[in-house]
Amino acid sequence: MRNKLSWFSAPYVVWMALFTVAPVILVVIYAFTAVPPAEGFTLDNFLRMKEFAVVFARSFRLALIATFICLLIGYPLSYFLAKEGPSFQKIAMVLIMLPMWMNFLLRTYAWMSILENNGFLNRMFAALGIIDLGNLINGGLNSLCASLNEGVLAWLNARLGTALLLSTDRATDMTYFRMLYTQGAVVLGMVYNYLPFMILPIYSVIIKLDNSLLEAARDLGASSARVFRKVIFPLSLPGVLSGVTMVFVPSVSTFAISKMLGGGTKLLLGDLIELQFLGGAYNPYLGSAISLVMMVIVVVCMYVMNRFGEGEEQAVVL
Amino acid sequence: MKKLFALTLALAVMVGLLAGCAMDDDKREVNICSWGEYIDESLITQFEEETGIKVNYQTTDSNETLYNLLETTGWGGFDVIVPSDYMISQLIEEDRLAELNYDNIPNFEKIDDRFKNLPYDPENKYTVPYTWGTLGIIYNTQRVTEPVTWDLMFDAEHAGDVLMIRNSRDAFGLALMSLGYSVNTTDEEEIRQAYEKVAQANRDGVYQAFVMDEVFQLMESGSAAVATYYAGDYLSMLESNPDLAYVVPEEGSNWFVDAMCVLKNAKNKTEAEEWINFLCSTEASLANMDYIWYASPNTEALEKYPEYYEETYGEPLDMELYEIMAAPQEVLDRCEAYLVLPADIRALYNDLWTQMGIN
Numbered sequence: 001m002r003n004k005l006s007w008f009s010a011p012y013v014v015w016m017a018l019f020t021v022a023p024v025i026l027v028v029i030y031a032f033t034a035v036p037p038a039e040g041f042t043l044d045n046f047l048r049m050k051e052f053a054v055v056f057a058r059s060f061r062l063a064l065i066a067t068f069i070c071l072l073i074g075y076p077l078s079y080f081l082a083k084e085g086p087s088f089q090k091i092a093m094v095l096i097m098l099p100m101w102m103n104f105l106l107r108t109y110a111w112m113s114i115l116e117n118n119g120f121l122n123r124m125f126a127a128l129g130i131i132d133l134g135n136l137i138n139g140g141l142n143s144l145c146a147s148l149n150e151g152v153l154a155w156l157n158a159r160l161g162t163a164l165l166l167s168t169d170r171a172t173d174m175t176y177f178r179m180l181y182t183q184g185a186v187v188l189g190m191v192y193n194y195l196p197f198m199i200l201p202i203y204s205v206i207i208k209l210d211n212s213l214l215e216a217a218r219d220l221g222a223s224s225a226r227v228f229r230k231v232i233f234p235l236s237l238p239g240v241l242s243g244v245t246m247v248f249v250p251s252v253s254t255f256a257i258s259k260m261l262g263g264g265t266k267l268l269l270g271d272l273i274e275l276q277f278l279g280g281a282y283n284p285y286l287g288s289a290i291s292l293v294m295m296v297i298v299v300v301c302m303y304v305m306n307r308f309g310e311g312e313e314q315a316v317v318l
Numbered sequence: 319m320k321k322l323f324a325l326t327l328a329l330a331v332m333v334g335l336l337a338g339c340a341m342d343d344d345k346r347e348v349n350i351c352s353w354g355e356y357i358d359e360s361l362i363t364q365f366e367e368e369t370g371i372k373v374n375y376q377t378t379d380s381n382e383t384l385y386n387l388l389e390t391t392g393w394g395g396f397d398v399i400v401p402s403d404y405m406i407s408q409l410i411e412e413d414r415l416a417e418l419n420y421d422n423i424p425n426f427e428k429i430d431d432r433f434k435n436l437p438y439d440p441e442n443k444y445t446v447p448y449t450w451g452t453l454g455i456i457y458n459t460q461r462v463t464e465p466v467t468w469d470l471m472f473d474a475e476h477a478g479d480v481l482m483i484r485n486s487r488d489a490f491g492l493a494l495m496s497l498g499y500s501v502n503t504t505d506e507e508e509i510r511q512a513y514e515k516v517a518q519a520n521r522d523g524v525y526q527a528f529v530m531d532e533v534f535q536l537m538e539s540g541s542a543a544v545a546t547y548y549a550g551d552y553l554s555m556l557e558s559n560p561d562l563a564y565v566v567p568e569e570g571s572n573w574f575v576d577a578m579c580v581l582k583n584a585k586n587k588t589e590a591e592e593w594i595n596f597l598c599s600t601e602a603s604l605a606n607m608d609y610i611w612y613a614s615p616n617t618e619a620l621e622k623y624p625e626y627y628e629e630t631y632g633e634p635l636d637m638e639l640y641e642i643m644a645a646p647q648e649v650l651d652r653c654e655a656y657l658v659l660p661a662d663i664r665a666l667y668n669d670l671w672t673q674m675g676i677n
Contacts, residue, residue: 054676112532117541178478180541181527263527264484265520267675275675278386281668 027295030288045289052272052290056297059269062183063251066190067198070247073191074198075240079232081199082206096196108189108260115180115188115261122176131174138170181263189257190247197246205239206232237308245302252298269294347372348589351387351396353576354379354531355554356449358609365596371589379530380485381405388414394583397590400448402574403438404487407658409579415444416580422591425598425616433575433615437657445577446594449612451549452645452653453488453572456533459563461543466565468496470544472519481536481545482516484528486671487656488572489516492546495569502657506666513670521677528675537562548574549642550612556639564642566649573645573653575615613644620644 034042081092099107114120125131145166153164179185209232217227255270264271269290276287346369354377362373378384381401385408388396393414401409409415420426426446433447455466461479462470471480471492483489491501493512503509519525526542534551536542538558552564578597580590596602603619604626606612614620623644627635645653659667 051673052676113535113539116536116539117526118539119541260532263525263529264675265525265527266677271675272672275672277390278383279668279671281665281672282386282389283668 027288027291030284031292032289033285035283035285045286046293048286049289049293055267055269055272056294058183058266059252060297062187062268063190063248066187066194066251067244067248069187069191070195070198071240071244074195074243075202078199078203078206078239079236081203082209096199099192100196104193105256105260108193108257111185111189111192112180112260115185117176117178117180119180121179125177126175131176134177135172135174138174139172142168142170142172180261181265183262183266185261186258186268189261190251190254193257194247194250197250198243201242201246202236202239205236209235241306241308244305248301249298253294345372346370346586346589347374348398348586348593349374349376349396350398350593351376351378351384352398352400353377355534355551356400356610356612358605361597361602361605365593368596369589369592371592373593381487382485385409388581392583393581394585396581397584397586398578398580398593400576400578402576402656403436404656404658406445406577406579407438408664410439410444411658414582416582416584416587417443418446418580418594419591422588423595423598425595428598428600428618429615430617430620436575437655438575439577445579446598447575447577447615448597449550449606449610450573450575450615451612451643452566452649453492453546453548453574454552454564454566456537456545456547456552456555456562456564458537458540458543458559458561460540460561467567468492468569471546472496472515472524473544474519474522474524476544477523478526479543480519480524481527481529481533481542482520482525483533483546484530486667488546489528490667490670491572491656495567495571498569501572501654502659504660504663506663509663509666509670513674517674517677520674548612549645550610553611553639553643566645566653568652570652570654573650573655575655607643611643 031045032041032043034040034044081089084092112119116122122131146168149165149168153166156162157164213231213235214227217231222230253270253273254268255274258264258268258271259274262268262271267275273287273290273294275281276283276290348371350373352375356377357375362375365371366373376396378387381404384399384401385405388399406415423446429447433450435442436447439445455468455470457466457470462476464470470476471482473480483492490509490512493515494501494503494508497508497511497515499505499508499512526536529536529545533542533545533547534555537545537555540559540561549564549566552562556562556564578594580587580594584590597606598616600616600618600622603614603616604623607614607619607623608626608630624635624637624640641649
């Protein structure tokens with residue numbers, strides 16, 4: 001659109017060229033450059049990618065789980081929120097945004113002391129007897145399995161010539177539940193930090209839905225479930241797609257969350273990339289190659305996903 | 319009209335801020351990169367007040383991180399850094415450090431001769447030692463009752479209760495020591511064995527996490543029972559959790575010196591030397607020792623510390639703790655300092671370290 005006011009967008013165009021386009025070009029150049037002392041164009045950095053397949057799989061799996069949980073929590077919340085009165089909505093919005101006014105690292109750090117083996121939650125569980133209860137349940141399960149092993153399974157094994165056995169070594173002397181430094185903690189960190197990014201786009205789409213469409217659907221005899229399935233959900237899809245993008249992309253590339261809550265015994269993609277820049281090895285070439293592969297996979301995922309939204313309003317991509 | 323007033327006001331504030339920034343340019347300043355919890359911060363204020371030099375103080379968590387930070391800031395972002403011995407050798411080898419003018423650092427005289435002309439800087443042209451100490455095992459006496467050797471760091475008995483240190487040199491170093499090899503070995507086979515030992519323990523779930531300064535919180539709260547870390551930091555943890563104990567294993571360990579250096583590309587060399595001289599003074603060394611619990615290389619400060627402690631706290635210093643901070647010669651005799659490794663071995667360390675987390 002060429003009009004007199006278009007030069008107002010100049011600051012942003014410059015900004016984007018400097019801080020988005022130029023860095024991406026740098027990443028591409030580095031990714032195809034040989035590690036010194038060798039020089040020139042190379043594909044070696046990409047050939048190493050299969051060593052990291054496990055890390056790619058782990059990161060995408062955790063990010064998908066986190067995105068799914070965010071959607072599961074975020075969609076119903078946005079839906080019912082949109083139906084509430086304006087003052088309730090205002091308060092709810094402030095509460096949703098409130099954590100984002102605090103520094104992200106600080107909030108994640110706080111989770112460490114909550115989830116620690118000797119942390120807030122475990123102390124509370126111990127005081128409430130929940131950990132003893134866990135030991136009791138495990139003990140019960142152990143003796144149940146032992147009797148099953150001796151009875152039914154022994155009989156079955158003798159008949160079928162198999163060697164089926166149920167585990168009888170569940171821990172009965174737990175003094176804490178292990179929560180910090182597990183993959184569950186990493187997913188929790190992602191959900192906690194990125195949930196608002198799921199709620200806000202869905203909410204803003206649902207609140208703008210044309211009420212006359214819903215009335216028309218009901219007038220034509222659709223049940224509430226059908227109205228939701230055939231009218232509300234398809235119309236809210238653009239919001240869902242933006243929400244999914246805004247949760248999935250930062251989750252798959254996070255390094256702070258996995259470092260603080262995951263403990264570094266199993267690296268995620270973000271950690272792996274960080275290690276190339278700030279770990280023992282300064283290898284921006286490999287780091288860029290990993291980043292590039294990750295970006296390509298993410299863009300392909302987003303493209304495929306947006307096909308689902310085709311025909312609806314276009315979702316915000318990336 | 320109101321809006322116009324607000325706009326004018328906003329502009330005035332902005333101009334004021336900009337002017338403030340511009341004025342800052344004439345001010346003398348010094349940029350420092352050091353480790354976390356590694357200085358009595360009141361010393362920074364004191365230095366600023368005495369000299370009028372503004373101190374920009376930043377921290378990082380390991381020699382490797384520091385190296386990469388310097389690389390990404392083009393080697394000119396900082397004036398003073400405080401790397402450990404082996405990293406200093408590497409920096410000298412790569413010609414990154416400036417030769418110091420010791421005439422500007424009269425307090426250098428007070429440094430004990432044991433800490434001068436060490437292998438990382440044989441002619442002592444580039445460095446002034448800041449602290450020294452040992453690497454050892456910190457454990458919770460309520461949960462660890464057996465004799466403590468490096469094998470404890472690989473013990474499945476304590477699975478999930480052990481914290482491994484998050485830098486390749488110390489992690490592989492302690493594995494090398496448990497295998498009876500030198501921490502400075504360049505034999506690839508020995509290094510691979512050490513890697514395999516740590517990797518196996520990691521696969522078996524021995525390690526709760528790989529940590530650096532997170533170790534304080536986890537050991538103090540009792541969330542972990544065993545960790546490898548530095549003597550000075552153990553003493554800080556002990557203040558919050560009296561169940562903790564520290565051992566330099568019989569098999570030997572690493573003893574280190576962290577020294578202050580000035581980068582070749584430093585913009586504020588004079589200020590940097592003033593800062594170094596300030597920290598070498600006996601008063602600053604005493605205050606620092608008392609705060610960070612790392613031993614100073616200043617002879618006078620080392621001698622006076624027990625007295626200083628008694629004056630400050632009104633009770634005598636526990637000499638056992640003093641000997642953990644400033645290890646006696648017989649402990650140092652069984653310890654080995656890290657020497658710089660050749661480039662190909664450093665690359666091997668890095669590859670193996672990346673490999674570790676993939677598992």
